[in-house]
Amino acid sequence: MNSLAISNVLLWVVVFVQSIILLFFIRLVVQFLNRFRISDKQVEMASLSIGGSAPFFREKNQQGDIVELNDQQAEQTLLLFTNDHCGTCKAVISELQHVRNQYPHVRIIVVANPIYYEKGMEIPEGIHLIRSEEIMQKYQIHTVPTAILVGENRMIRDIKQVKDYRDIESMFNMPVVKVG
Numbered sequence: 001m002n003s004l005a006i007s008n009v010l011l012w013v014v015v016f017v018q019s020i021i022l023l024f025f026i027r028l029v030v031q032f033l034n035r036f037r038i039s040d041k042q043v044e045m046a047s048l049s050i051g052g053s054a055p056f057f058r059e060k061n062q063q064g065d066i067v068e069l070n071d072q073q074a075e076q077t078l079l080l081f082t083n084d085h086c087g088t089c090k091a092v093i094s095e096l097q098h099v100r101n102q103y104p105h106v107r108i109i110v111v112a113n114p115i116y117y118e119k120g121m122e123i124p125e126g127i128h129l130i131r132s133e134e135i136m137q138k139y140q141i142h143t144v145p146t147a148i149l150v151g152e153n154r155m156i157r158d159i160k161q162v163k164d165y166r167d168i169e170s171m172f173n174m175p176v177v178k179v180g
Helices: 002-033 087-094 098-102 133-138 165-171
Strands: 034-039 041-046 057-060 066-069 079-083 108-110 128-130 146-150 158-161
Touching: 034 087, 057 133, 079 165, 087 098, 098 108, 098 165, 146 165, 158 165
Parallel strands: 079 108, 108 128
Antiparallel strands: 034 041, 057 066, 079 146, 146 158
C-alpha cells in the first residue's frame, strides 16, 4: 500500500513538471507569433510607427541607476538598439559622443540584448546602457542598429536603421507628425 501511494505521488510530480514545460513552450510560441501581423493576406513583421506612442519602460543602466521612458517626459530621447557582436553597432556607439556634443539636451539610451553580451563594450560618458531583451521585444526590433527618436509624451518622432552618426543626426531635423 505504501509503494502505491509513493508511485501515485511520483506520477503527479511528473504530470506537474510536464505541465510547466508545456506552458513554457506555449509562451515561447505565443511570443514568436506576436512578432508578426497579418495584413491583406500577407504576413508582415510587426513594428512601431512614427507618430505613435513609444512603450513605457523602467530599467537599470550600467551604473545601476533607474532609467525610464514615461508619459511625463518633456525631453527628447534617442534609443539606439544594438548587439554587442555587431561591428556596425560598435562603430555607431563610438560615434555617439559626436551626437551628445551636438545635441546636449537629448537623452541617449543604448539598449543591448543581454543574450549577445560581450564584456568590455565601451559606452561614452553621459550615455545610458540598458541590457534588456524585454525592451527590444516591446519595441519590436528586428534589425540592429536601429535608432528611435522619442519626443515629449513618448511620441515616436522617427525610426531608422543606422550606419553611422550622420544617420542619427538626420533624425533631429524631422518634422513632428501626429497620428490620428
